[in-house]
Amino acid sequence: MAAEFGGRLLAAGVQLPGTTDGRVVLESVQLKWQDVPLAERFERVLGAPVLLINDVDAEAIAEAGMEESPSGYRLFIHLGGGVGAAVTLDGELAPGPRDRAGEIGHVQVVFGEAARACRCGQRGCLESAAALGAMLGEEFSDAMDASEIRALAAQADEEQLDEGARALARAVKLISALLDPIEVVIGGPATELGPRFLDRVREETEYPARGTAQVPVRYADPRASLAAGAAQAALTGALGVRWNPEQLRAASPANP
Numbered sequence: 001m002a003a004e005f006g007g008r009l010l011a012a013g014v015q016l017p018g019t020t021d022g023r024v025v026l027e028s029v030q031l032k033w034q035d036v037p038l039a040e041r042f043e044r045v046l047g048a049p050v051l052l053i054n055d056v057d058a059e060a061i062a063e064a065g066m067e068e069s070p071s072g073y074r075l076f077i078h079l080g081g082g083v084g085a086a087v088t089l090d091g092e093l094a095p096g097p098r099d100r101a102g103e104i105g106h107v108q109v110v111f112g113e114a115a116r117a118c119r120c121g122q123r124g125c126l127e128s129a130a131a132l133g134a135m136l137g138e139e140f141s142d143a144m145d146a147s148e149i150r151a152l153a154a155q156a157d158e159e160q161l162d163e164g165a166r167a168l169a170r171a172v173k174l175i176s177a178l179l180d181p182i183e184v185v186i187g188g189p190a191t192e193l194g195p196r197f198l199d200r201v202r203e204e205t206e207y208p209a210r211g212t213a214q215v216p217v218r219y220a221d222p223r224a225s226l227a228a229g230a231a232q233a234a235l236t237g238a239l240g241v242r243w244n245p246e247q248l249r250a251a252s253p254a255n256p
């Protein structure tokens with residue numbers, strides 16, 4: 001990258017699975033890393049400011065950036081091999097002081113006999129019901145492409161999908177009651193589950209809960225790429241620059 005862009009490289013965003021404060025990988029279960037000062041190492045090689053960003057956060061930024069002037073809270077939920085969330089406010093990430101916002105996968109939302117064992121050792125976590133492995137079976141992997149996921153979804157047990165939708169809806173309803181988001185966006189491989197799953201989530205969130213507003217739920221825009229989100233975050237961090245939706249789409253690698 002440094003060789004290709006030389007002095008024209010303004011900033012770089014590095015997306016990764018795990019929590020980060022932008023400079024240090026605080027914890028990544030997938031990479032088996034803890035407290036790794038990765039940004040500094042990249043900067044030495046690239047000679048430009050580097051921002052580390054959680055992959056779900058990058059997706060959320062790209063998604064919010066598809067609007068000309070994003071306003072209000074937007075709740076983004078990534079459903080894949082794991083479940084993660086990110087909240088943006090006016091298009092910018094709204095992280096907590098410990099950089100752990102959005103780690104909702106292992107919050108318990110299923111109780112009693114329906115609660116299944118989770119890989120974290122607890123029971124009834126959101127992931128134990130709504131991660132794609134739980135809904136589509138153990139054959140699911142994050143490495144699958146869209147057509148493979150669609151094929152798996154077509155033969156999936158509908159009851160498992162409904163159970164996942166119910167568990168997800170519980171989390172969505174509660175977070176929405178708290179934030180009053182403009183919308184809830186489901187992203188990641190789950191966007192290949194098709195209209196039936198989305199309808200179930202909508203049905204489960206559409207009951208009247210006194211005092212709350214009805215929040216629209218939709219799938220993520222396939223043109224909003226994670227890579228563009230990471231680049232956007234780095235640009236904002238280094239230069240305070242924000243792309244318009246057209247520039248954001250142009251920065252996305254072409255869809256395979």
Ligand SMILES: [Zn+2]
Pocket residue numbers: 105106107118119120121122123125127128
């Ligand atoms: Zn768990």
